[in-house]
Each structure stands twice: as C-alpha cells, then as structure tokens.
Amino acid sequence: MTATIADVAAVRVPERSWRSELRAVRIVWRRDLVRFFDDPTRIMTWLVQPLGFLFVLGAGLQSLSASSTHGVELKTFIFPGVLCTSLVFSAMFSAASLAMDREFGFLREMMVAPVLRSSIVLGKCLGSTTIAASQGVIMLALAGLVHVPYNPVLLLGVFGLQLLVAFTVSAFGTMVAATIKQFQTFTMVMQLLVMPMFFLSGALYPISGLPAWLGIVSRLNPLTYAVDPIRRFVFSRLDVSAAARHTLAPGITWWGWRVPAVLEMAMVVAIGLTMLAIAIAKFSRTE
Amino acid sequence: MRSVSFTVEAGEVFGFLGPNGAGKSTTINMLCTLARPTAGTARVSGYDVVRDRDHVRRHIGLVFQDPTLDGYLTAEQNLRLHAELYGVESAAIPGRMRQMLEMVDLWERRDQKVMTFSGGMRRRLEIARGLMHSPRVLFLDEPTIGLDPQTRSSIWRYIRSLQEREGTTIFMTTHYMDEAEFCDRIAIMDRGEIVVLDTPEALKASVGADRVAIGTADEDAAIASLRERFGLDATVSEGAVTFHVGSGEAFVPRLFAELGVGITSVSVSRPTLDDVFMRYTGSTIRDAEASVADARNRQAMRMLMRAR
Numbered sequence: 388m389t390a391t392i393a394d395v396a397a398v399r400v401p402e403r404s405w406r407s408e409l410r411a412v413r414i415v416w417r418r419d420l421v422r423f424f425d426d427p428t429r430i431m432t433w434l435v436q437p438l439g440f441l442f443v444l445g446a447g448l449q450s451l452s453a454s455s456t457h458g459v460e461l462k463t464f465i466f467p468g469v470l471c472t473s474l475v476f477s478a479m480f481s482a483a484s485l486a487m488d489r490e491f492g493f494l495r496e497m498m499v500a501p502v503l504r505s506s507i508v509l510g511k512c513l514g515s516t517t518i519a520a521s522q523g524v525i526m527l528a529l530a531g532l533v534h535v536p537y538n539p540v541l542l543l544g545v546f547g548l549q550l551l552v553a554f555t556v557s558a559f560g561t562m563v564a565a566t567i568k569q570f571q572t573f574t575m576v577m578q579l580l581v582m583p584m585f586f587l588s589g590a591l592y593p594i595s596g597l598p599a600w601l602g603i604v605s606r607l608n609p610l611t612y613a614v615d616p617i618r619r620f621v622f623s624r625l626d627v628s629a630a631a632r633h634t635l636a637p638g639i640t641w642w643g644w645r646v647p648a649v650l651e652m653a654m655v656v657a658i659g660l661t662m663l664a665i666a667i668a669k670f671s672r673t674e
Numbered sequence: 675m676r677s678v679s680f681t682v683e684a685g686e687v688f689g690f691l692g693p694n695g696a697g698k699s700t701t702i703n704m705l706c707t708l709a710r711p712t713a714g715t716a717r718v719s720g721y722d723v724v725r726d727r728d729h730v731r732r733h734i735g736l737v738f739q740d741p742t743l744d745g746y747l748t749a750e751q752n753l754r755l756h757a758e759l760y761g762v763e764s765a766a767i768p769g770r771m772r773q774m775l776e777m778v779d780l781w782e783r784r785d786q787k788v789m790t791f792s793g794g795m796r797r798r799l800e801i802a803r804g805l806m807h808s809p810r811v812l813f814l815d816e817p818t819i820g821l822d823p824q825t826r827s828s829i830w831r832y833i834r835s836l837q838e839r840e841g842t843t844i845f846m847t848t849h850y851m852d853e854a855e856f857c858d859r860i861a862i863m864d865r866g867e868i869v870v871l872d873t874p875e876a877l878k879a880s881v882g883a884d885r886v887a888i889g890t891a892d893e894d895a896a897i898a899s900l901r902e903r904f905g906l907d908a909t910v911s912e913g914a915v916t917f918h919v920g921s922g923e924a925f926v927p928r929l930f931a932e933l934g935v936g937i938t939s940v941s942v943s944r945p946t947l948d949d950v951f952m953r954y955t956g957s958t959i960r961d962a963e964a965s966v967a968d969a970r971n972r973q974a975m976r977m978l979m980r981a982r
Contacts, residue, residue, distance in 0.1 A: 397808035397840050398757075398762045398763065398766045398767075398770050398806075398807060398808045399762075399763070399808065400732040400733070400760050400761055400762065400807045400808075401761050401763075402732075403728055403732075403761075406761075407761035410758050410759075410761060411758065411759050411761075413758070414754075414755050414758035414759060415759075418744070418747065418751075418755055421747065421751065422744075422746045422747070425746065426746075488744075491741075491744075491745070492738070492740050492741050492742040492743075493742055493743065493744045494742075495738060495740075495742045496742040496743075496744075496756070496759075496803075497759065498708075499706065499707070499708065499731060499736055500731065500756075500759040500760060501728050501731035501732040501760060501761075502759060502761075
C-alpha cells in the first residue's frame with residue numbers, strides 16, 4: 388500500500404480568481420443535479436406531479452365551470468398556472484436543501500472553502516433553477532394533451548419565461564433557507580406563504596372575478612406577475628375566440644391600466660435579483 | 675478564552691489537550707477563521723487570520739468534531755466537490771483522490787454513498803478530504819472522539835505517515851491523554867488558558883514523582899494523616915486518595931506502618947500525562963470534565979426552576 392501512495396505529488400491551491408469562483412458555482416450547481424437524479428422518489432414526484440395538477444385538478448374543476456370558459460377547456464386555461472405551480476414547488480423544495488445542509492453540517496464544508504459566499508449561493512440558486520425548469524420542460528411536453536399546440540415559437544417562448552420564473556422562485560427559496568435556523572421553519576413558510584400565494588396568483592382562476600379586497604391582495608402577490616405573462620403568451624398563440632381570450636387571459640390591471648407583459652417579467656426578474664442579493668448578504672454575515 | 679500565546683513549528687504534530695469546555699475548540703475556530711478573536715492576533719502559515727482570511731483558508735485543511743460530509747454523495751463525489759471548491763487543478767484531482775482514499779483504506783468503497791459508512795469510515799473520509807488540497811496545516815478537532823481503539827490507532831498512523839511524506843503541520847485537540855503522547859509537543863489548556871507547553875517527555879519528567887493512589891474507608895482522615903505524618907498534599911481523585919512521592923514502591927511499606935488509617939487498596943504508577951495535567955491544574959482531566967458537566971447540570975436545573 389505504501390508504495391503506491393508515495394509517488395503522487397502534493398497539489399496546489401491557486402490564488403482566488405474569477406475562474407476558481409466559476410468552478411465553485413459549477414460544482415455546487417452540479418451537486419444539486421447529481422443528488423436530484425440519484426433520488427428515485429424525487430424523480431417520480433417530478434414526473435407525476437404535473438400530471439396530477441393538470442388532469443386531476445383540471446378535470447375536477449372543469450365539471451363546475453364549463454359554462455363560463457367560452458368553450459375553452461379548463462385544462463387549457465390552467466395549463467400556464469399549473470406550469471408555474473410546479474415550478475414553484477420544485478424550486479422551493481430544491482432550495483430547501485440548503486437548510487438541510489445546515490442541519491446536517493455539510494454547509495460548514497462549503498463555508499470554510501476559499502471562495503466567495505456569493506458563489507456558493509449562486510450555485511445553489513442555479514441548481515434549484517435547473518431542476519425546476521426541467522420540470523417545466525416536462526409540463527411543456529404535455530402541452531398537446533390540453534390542446535396547446537406544439538408550436539416552436541410558443542414552446543421556446545414559454546421555456547424562456549419559465550426559466551426566469553424558476554430563477555426568481557429559487558432565489559426566494561434560497562433567501563428563506565439562508566434566513567431560517569431550523570428546517571421545520573421551511574415547511575411553515577411553504578404553508579403560510581407559498582400556498583396562499585399560489586391560490587391568489589390566478590393559476591387556477593382569473594383574478595378578475597375575485598372580490599375587490601382579494602383582487603388587491605392578488606395584485607400585491609409577486610406570483611401573479613409570473614403566471615399572467617405566461618398565460619397571455621400561451622393564449623396569444625391559441626386558436627380561441629376573442630371573447631374567450633378576453634375573459635380568460637385579460638391581463639392584470641392597475642387602476643384600469645393593463646400592465647404590459649414585459650413589465651411583468653421585468654418585475655419578476657427584479658424581485659429575483661433582489662432576493663438573491665439578500666440571500667448572499669445573509670450568508671456572508673454568518674460565521 | 676483568556677490570554678493564550680504559542681507558536682507551532684512547521685511540520686510538527688502539535689496537540690491541544692484539555693477537558694471539554696477548556697477553550698480548545700474556540701482556539702481552533704479562531705485559527706481556522708471561523709471565529710473572530712475579540713482581541714489579539716493570530717497568524718497561520720504567515721497569514722493573519724482576520725486580514726488574510728482567504729489566504730489562511732487556502733492553506734489549511736479542517737476536520738471538525740461534527741460530521742460535515744454529504745451523505746447522499748459517494749466518497750469520491752465528496753472529495754471531488756472539495757477539490758473543485760478549493761480550485762485544485764483538474765488534471766491532478768484523480769491521482770490525489772486515489773492517494774488519499776488509499777491512505778485511509780477507502781479506495782475500494784469510493785463509489786458507495788457516504789450514508790452507508792460507519793462512524794469510523796466517515797471520520798477517515800473527512801481526514802482524506804481535509805488533505806485533498808495538500809494543506810500546509812491540518813486542523814483536527816477531536817479526530818478520534820467516539821471511535822473504537824482500532825480506528826483510533828489507524829488514524830494516528832495516517833497522521834504520522836502524512837507528516838513524514840508531505841511535511842504537513844498537524845494541529846489537533848484531544849482529551850485522550852494516551853493520544854497526546856503521540857504529539858511532538860503539547861499544550862495543556864484549562865479554563866481558557868494554556869497552563870503548560872512542552873514535549874510529552876519533558877512534561878512527564880517535570881512531574882518527577884510517582885503517583886500513589888490508596889483506597890480507604892475514611893478519606894478525610896487519610897488526607898489529614900498524610901499531611902501530618904509525611905508532609906504530603908493529597909486529594910481525592912476518581913474515588914481514591916491520590917498523592918505524589920519520590921519513589922513510590924519504597925514508600926508503600928512506610929505508608930502501611932505509619933498512616934494509622936485502614937487501607938483497602940494501593941497502586942503506584944509512573945508519571946503519565948494524566949499526572950502532568952493533575953500537577954498543573956490540580957485535578958485529573960476526567961474530574962475537570964465532571965465539574966464542567968456538573969456546572970452545566972446546575973445551570974440547567976436553575977433554568978428549569980426559574981421556568982416554573
């Protein structure tokens with residue numbers, strides 16, 4: 388044994404550079420993917436969850452609301468909403484692993500490494516984004532089943548939009564994970580914050596029909612501005628009546644002004660970047 | 675922590691010895707840039723731990739008391755992640771990884787997930803990981819705590835072979851007296867201070883006297899009698915009246931003849947690091963730990979009482 392060991396030279400740790408930071412981001416990102424694709428339960432959930440949302444929830448609600456959708460199937464209407472929902476859950480659970488890392492001690496290994504804390508946070512956030520966005524791709528693959536055509540422009544456009552949404556939700560999850568002290572708190576955040584946000588985002592019904600006070604809450608909900616542009620983009624490429632489009636994808640209004648989709652997405656990205664910055668600040672302060 | 679001042683030579687195995695709560699981990703955390711000293715300075719490998727934090731981090735390896743491995747990754751993936759985080763040249767990673775895994779006898783299990791490893795295997799893997807980037811100083815915080823004697827001795831073998839091969843300076847804490855004997859030099863810490871620092875041999879020589887421990891029904895009477903008739907200071911330690919005397923064996927017959935208190939057992943031992951610890955702190959390391967634990971229990975009790 389000793390003979391084989393002796394002949395390998397010692398290695399060298401180079402000075403910190405943008406290249407070493409990039410490597411750190413990449414390895415933290417890759418760790419998330421390796422762990423994800425190594426876990427059969429998570430992959431099963433990842434594959435089955437979109438189907439559940441779309442067909443169980445969609446079919447259930449369809450029976451109630453056939454009259455008001457102008458002949459558009461409810462499944463088609465909720466498709467963009469369900470897409471966002473699965474992004475949210477997937478990204479949040481991935482980001483939660485950061486809180487797990489703290490609990491199991493692994494975080495310390497990353498914290499003492501000679502790299503910037505921001506590289507670690509960024510790698511983590513991108514890992515969650517990738518996993519969430521890949522779930523979005525599975526959703527997109529199901530588009531045909533809910534009468535959304537496989538139009539390349541539509542698919543690419545939605546893919547781009549959902550990537551940005553996945554990033555913002557991941558940044559939010561990372562920020563929460565960086566803030567909390569115990570993993571259980573994460574579940575509480577999911578129940579108390581994320582679930583209501585999901586219900587009030589217009590994912591399952593148009594918020595135009597909500598009572599005035601809930602309409603205000605919806606407009607304050609960041610997730611609303613993630614769902615709406617995707618839905619508007621999908622509906623702009625669907626072969627439906629103008630009345631249906633007007634009822635089902637009316638857009639969000641502020642005091643009667645229809646907020647442009649570009650502004651909505653810009654808000655989503657700005658919120659994501661802000662949260663990422665907060666997460667980095669929180670992380671840099673500990674230890 | 676009070677005032678602590680010491681220098682560790684390059685390439686030596688330096689041991690920090692003391693009961694739990696003596697300030698060993700705090701010292702190590704400051705040297706590893708994990709805790710900021712409120713006053714004073716520390717330099718590791720020539721770099722200041724506060725001002726040149728990154729430089730310090732590049733040159734040290736760490737093995738913590740608590741596990742910091744990712745159980746969902748394999749042994750190999752854990753090491754690779756570490757090498758990437760430390761920016762080890764990609765081409766050098768496989769060779770270095772094999773070298774380290776072979777050293778700790780885990781090469782055969784490189785593809786297995788760490789969660790399937792036993793406590794001893796995990797600790798060995800952590801040591802291998804701490805060495806992946808060829809640190810100049812390896813910090814080991816209680817590396818052998820909770821491990822079986824066989825694993826403990828193999829860990830010591832790795833530490834020694836490593837020091838010979840790469841000249842790595844080893845800085846470790848332990849509260850096992852017998853392990854401290856393996857160090858080149860040891861610092862004994864008690865209540866946030868270094869009470870003495872020297873080679874194990876010099877420390878044992880400084881005690882000089884043998885240790886005599888006697889079992890008796892009336893400990894107070896025995897202590898009083900020892901002081902009166904022989905001029906010896908004795909204390910109760912680990913359930914026996916203990917004192918130090920020049921040549922123990924020759925003293926025992928006199929003891930029986932002149933003490934005047936019933937003796938149920940007697941043992942004489944050459945000085946060990948336990949005696950060194952006792953000489954400089956006035957208690958054995960186990961007693962010192964018991965009193966720390968007592969204080970903690972008392973505090974917990976007080977808090978419970980207050981909560982009522």
